[in-house]
Amino acid sequence: MDEEKPECSDGRILLVEDDFVNGKIVSRLLEMDNIPTDWVRNGREALDFYQKNKNSVLMVFMDLQMPIVDGYQATIELRKNGFKRPIIAMTANAFSDDDVKSAEAGMDDFLLKPVSKIDLFMMVEKWMNQENN
Numbered sequence: 001m002d003e004e005k006p007e008c009s010d011g012r013i014l015l016v017e018d019d020f021v022n023g024k025i026v027s028r029l030l031e032m033d034n035i036p037t038d039w040v041r042n043g044r045e046a047l048d049f050y051q052k053n054k055n056s057v058l059m060v061f062m063d064l065q066m067p068i069v070d071g072y073q074a075t076i077e078l079r080k081n082g083f084k085r086p087i088i089a090m091t092a093n094a095f096s097d098d099d100v101k102s103a104e105a106g107m108d109d110f111l112l113k114p115v116s117k118i119d120l121f122m123m124v125e126k127w128m129n130q131e132n133n
């Protein structure tokens, strides 16, 4: 068991999600894949987490609709504060312009809820690999 090393031992994925069910699913899936994950409940908490853990946040999964500070505003603030790594939007609205609006806010990609295991891991693979290149 101890020999199983996390894929990114120095880094973590930050999950920003106010919905308990989706937050639980995504965080469990990532941790099952040995990816350390921190789950915060809104954009304000995400910004606080980033300030305290600047170098360890490898990638962010960002819900769009959240109380206090939503995903768009949180992304704009993270980018202003120098966060250059991937931010992936999560939304349940398949037929909205969320993809356009999230790109405008500075997000890199887009994941539809309910999040499936295969889509989630494809997204991690795609963007983590890009980070390593």
Ligand SMILES: [Mg+2]
Pocket: 017, 018, 019, 063, 064, 065, 066
């Ligand atoms: Mg939400």
